[in-house]
Amino acid sequence: MxxxxxxxxxxxxxxxxxxxxxxxxxxxxxxxxxxxxxxxxxxxxxxxxxxxxxxxxxxxxxxxxxxxxxxxxxxxxxxxxxxxxxxxxxxxxxxxxxxxxxxxxxxxxxxxxxxxxxxxxxxxxxxxxxxxxxxxxxxxxxxxxxxxxxxxxxxxxxxxxxxxxxxxxxxxxxxxxxxxxxxxxxxxxxxxxxxxxxxxxxxxxxxxxxxxxxxxxHTSEEQAALAGGADRETTFRLIDAAFGQRRKTLHAALKHEVSDDAFARAGIDPTRRGETLTIADFARLAAETDAEPEADAEARA
The missing domain is CATH 3.40.50.150 (Vaccinia Virus protein VP39)
Known part of the structure; x- marks a missing residue:
């Protein structure tokens, strides 16, 4: 100019x-x-x-x-x-x-x-x-x-x-x-x-x-790869729960949200804390949680 x-x-x-x-x-x-x-x-x-x-x-x-x-x-x-x-x-x-x-x-x-x-x-x-x-x-x-x-x-x-x-x-x-x-x-x-x-x-x-x-x-391709089937609402709910009690392990902080099976399928150690997880980790956990039968989710709640 x-x-x-x-x-x-x-x-x-x-x-x-x-x-x-x-x-x-x-x-x-x-x-x-x-x-x-x-x-x-x-x-x-x-x-x-x-x-x-x-x-x-x-x-x-x-x-x-x-x-x-x-x-x-x-x-x-x-x-x-x-x-x-x-x-x-x-x-x-x-x-x-x-x-x-x-x-x-x-x-x-x-x-x-x-x-x-x-x-x-x-x-x-x-x-x-x-x-x-x-x-x-x-x-x-x-x-x-x-x-x-x-x-x-x-x-x-x-x-x-x-x-x-x-x-x-x-x-x-x-x-x-x-x-x-x-x-x-x-x-x-x-x-x-x-x-x-x-x-x-x-x-x-x-x-x-x-x-x-x-x-x-992110480009739409990057966003899709990151989400991996997870939706934003579930992912953000897990983030809020994990950081709401950030001194607790994921197992304790997410006990009403995520089953032991979902942790295992996502390949995430439930003894970790939320502050160690990337957004991709949270998305993977959310995808496995959403994939569970409703009966399992109701049992946790």
């Missing part, structure tokens, strides 16, 4: 002026920390591989820092914003700072956890779209897992989250922070940490560090 195509991205003075003008102050309720550094938002967009051909969903656009960096690439996007005054102000910011991009931008005032392909149909005709977001720390994991479940064409994401959340999302078996989010996310694809973000790029500055997580969804 030529330098003269770059728009004006928001700095600290712009953010404070827009907030004051709209009567908006960052709220803890919505986990609002606005990015005031153009270099950071351009880095996020670069790590997300956003180009003019990309269709982007942004969750929690806030005052528009990352939004403008996404639009700067020529991409088309829909922003999901829960806070009514913020959602109302955002189109004015785009019109002021990047007027040529207004026809590529849509904002929807909605809680991201309630978004579905029915109430946000913008992505229904896409073979694949990407999520790029500075996610509110307190709901980052549920938002990610909910969107992946509901939008089977959500092909990748690049999110900025609290560093501890990033570590959990990208954790692997045997790591002490490996848990329910790590293994459930692995059902859908591969996550990896791609960088750290300092506190000084936000207003107000949070009291925790942030990090970037990049995720790429």
């Amino acid at each position: 030529d330098a003269d195509q770059h728009g004006h991205l928001l700095g600290a003075a712009d953010i404070r002026r827009i907030a004051a003008d709209a009567g908006i102050s960052p709220t803890k309720k919505f986990g609002q920390n606005f990015v005031i550094d153009p270099g950071t938002v351009r880095r996020i967009v670069r790590e997300a591989d956003v180009t003019a051909d990309t269709h982007v969903m942004e969750v929690g656009p806030g005052l528009g820092s990352l939004t403008l960096a996404i639009l700067e690439t020529g991409a088309t996007m829909t922003a999901i914003e829960i806070d009514p005054p913020v959602a109302e102000r955002l189109p004015r910011t785009i019109a002021e700072f990047m007027p040529d991009a207004t026809d590529r931008f849509t904002v929807i005032n909605r809680d991201a956890l309630t978004v579905t392909p029915e109430n946000v149909p913008d992505f229904n005709n896409d073979q694949s779209f990407t999520l790029v977001a500075n996610l509110p720390y307190n709901v980052a994991t549920p938002i990610i897992l909910t969107l992946l479940e509901r939008f089977t064409n959500l092909g990748s994401f690049l999110v900025m989250v609290q560093k501890e959340v990033a570590d959990r999302l990208a954790a692997t078996p045997g790591n002490k922070i490996y848990g329910t989010p790590s293994v459930k996310l692995a059902w859908y694809g591969t996550a990896r940490r791609v960088g750290n973000i300092g506190r000084n790029v936000f207003w107000p500055a949070p009291n925790v560090d942030s990090a970037l997580v990049r995720f790429d969804r």
